[in-house]
Amino acid sequence: MEKNASYSPPTIKQIARQLNVSVSTVSRALNNHPRIGAGTRERIQELAKQLGYEPNIQAISFKQKKTFIIGVVLPTIKEDFFSQAINGIEDAATQHHYTMLFAQSHDNLETEKRVVDAMRKQRVDGLIISLSKETNNYKHLESFEKFDIPVVCFDRVPSIKNVHKVYCNLYKGTIEMVTWFFNKGYQRIALINGPATLAASNERLNGYKDAVSNRKLKVDMQLVEASDFSKESTIAALKKLLALKNKPEVIISFNDYVHMDAVQFAKQVKIKVNKQIIFASYANLPITSYTIYPPVISIEQYPYRQGEKAMEMMMKVLQQKSLGNTSNDSYYTEEIVPALVIH
Amino acid sequence: MEKNASYSPPTIKQIARQLNVSVSTVSRALNNHPRIGAGTRERIQELAKQLGYEPNIQAISFKQKKTFIIGVVLPTIKEDFFSQAINGIEDAATQHHYTMLFAQSHDNLETEKRVVDAMRKQRVDGLIISLSKETNNYKHLESFEKFDIPVVCFDRVPSIKNVHKVYCNLYKGTIEMVTWFFNKGYQRIALINGPATLAASNERLNGYKDAVSNRKLKVDMQLVEASDFSKESTIAALKKLLALKNKPEVIISFNDYVHMDAVQFAKQVKIKVNKQIIFASYANLPITSYTIYPPVISIEQYPYRQGEKAMEMMMKVLQQKSLGNTSNDSYYTEEIVPALVIH
DNA sequence: TACAACTGTGCAACCGATTGTGCAGGAAAG
DNA sequence: CTTTCCTGCACAATCGGTTGCACAGTTGTA
DSSP states (O other), rough: OOOTTOOOOOOOHHHHHHHTHHHHHHHHTTTOOOSSOEEEEEEEEHHHHHHHHOHHHHHHHHHHHHHHHHEEEESSSSHHHHHHHHHHHHHHHHHHOOOOEEEEEEEEOHHHHHHHHHHTTTTSEEEEEEEOOOOOHHHHHHHHHHTOEEEEEEEOOSSSSEEEEEEEEEHHHHHHHHHHHHTTTTOEEEEEEOOTSSSSHHHHHHHHHHHHHHOOOOOGGGGGEEEEEESSHHHHHHHHHSSSSSOOOOEESHHHHHHHHHHHHHHHHHBBTTTBBBBEEEEEEGGGGGGOOOOOEEOOHHHHHHHHHHHHHHHHHHHHHHHTTTTTTOOEEEEOEEEEOOO | OOOOTTTTOOOOHHHHHHOOOOOHHHHHHHHTTTTTTTTHHHHHHHHHHHHHHOHHHHHHHHHHHOOOOOEEEEEEETTTHHHHHHHHHHHHHHHHHHHEEEEEOTTTTTHHHHHHHHHHHHOOSEEEOOOTOOOOOOOHHHHHHHHOOEEESSSSOSSSSSSSEEOOOHHHHHHHHHHHHTTTTTOEEEEOOOOOOOOHHHHHHHHHHHHHHHHOOOOOOGGEOOOOOOSHHHHHHHHHHHHHHHHSSEEEEHHHHHHHHHHHHHHHHHOOOOOTBBBEEEEEEGGGGGSSOOOSEEOOOOHHHHHHHHHHHHHHHHHHHHHHHHOOOOOOEEOOOOOHHHH
């Protein structure tokens, strides 16, 4: 690899000089402007190709105030869910010739604010974000709207109306799963939920309650515990459930990570997993197939599709914006229906 | 979130007008240029703060030909190894106020070329890359050097000399691991290696051979099989090893994913895992702790640290470059010593 | 034949910053 | 008292494109 610090890429100015035309003519020719004569256009495009001309995105970004970069903020990429989601985001972005500025919030509100701010300063064309667990206000997102940069939320979406969003309806999914267990003859179905502050927890809880009520049964809140997703907290929740005089027959965990911690502990205390107590979960992550007891039933939340849809929604919003369609104040919402996966 | 399309962020021009000074004075005042009077400087900085002035990175990028963006290309983020690495990269980038343009090659050379090219067009200040399995030529990287954009490779590094790199010495790690088993009294140690085309495979193989030779033993190539990392290929390799009349006592897998597939199959064919045959691996990924039989021994390759070091190396290179230090044609290499982790 | 409309191209402003140069006025040096 | 130097600021070019406008020449229309 030889260095050549003095090398600088060809510009329209050079092309203009070589062909004795003005830079504006070159610019228009390269953009196929109709007012440029066919012959001139061809000579210019020919030379541009020959020189390996590439438009300077920096210059265009600067002039047009467009960067062709979408900011993507996820809680943490180490969770399979999000690493699948980012694939969908990336593939859709590639399709539209956009690139992706990436950062993680690590489920920390301050970090989320910081990275979101860095992206605004980098003047991304749009922001796709899945909120951190701690995010309870949306000022940092509002500042994007103030700068007229669209925001699309996915999966972990805010409860407010005025934002574009893509999410998976876990209320419905929960009803389906709980009902499935009822139909199989199980009665005492427990839920290790997430923190009450999370919208995702409420969705599950409401689905759970409604599924029980639909059966004309009374909701027994002793069967609902919360974990903050730490191993300790999950174990504590599980211990409470196991201590009930009337033990649960089924334990549904908030997600596969909680599930794995729960199963690991259950095994330690000699519970016959999936015999004595059935363990089910949300998410359907590939790694669970390598674990001792994969969930008997899981809810597929289609992370790839969510990411893809989020980026496509972003593209639609940007297109409308470029058409000067400021009148359209409506916000898009796309609901993905989860699927029950029985192993 | 209310929209305000007519809003545009404050510029130095506005500040200049309001204070009746020239834009150059404002620019210099904000950059603490010594030739600006203390009073003027303060008035300008005061007003800038009050207006919430932020320099337009687009304009600066354009003028200075610097974007403060580092391109990061990884094979696939779904592997824990790389999602840990990207944390190191991101944290180091944040420290230096850089942001990260991210893409995956999915171990496909064409994709790698495409995303690398997109990053060059976006004029990233530098490229950090862990090569795809297929990458056997480096023309796409050379084009970076031609544009005077530094490249740092990590983990999956090319064998060529003239590139900055950070990697983990698995030759040494392999010797350590194999020797450890010898010391424990095991004799027949098998290796499910990766494809011979991969530098990483050769490192392991050479370490394996040398460890055996160091013991004054003869290398039995029947004990070495290769997998292309697909489940089928891994199973095929394992079958061959199990079919040997003189069965292996230890099976070392190329990485934890190969390990998990191998163990899963071993269990299916009623092998007493870690009793009849000990299973060991490379990588030491957290998910293995949830699996049925985590590797008895693993080689920690410090992905976070590798990512972090790669970014720090990049910063060092950029700094030297900005100092006009073109004379320095040397390439940095940083070797990380792996650790044996015994479970 | 005269006037409108269209075609093909150039001129110049502009986006928001940085930076080399010039120049006035005051201070220090001779 | 002049010359030199320094301080503090303004002017203008520049980065690489895009785009409104002007204008000459050609074609079409009444």
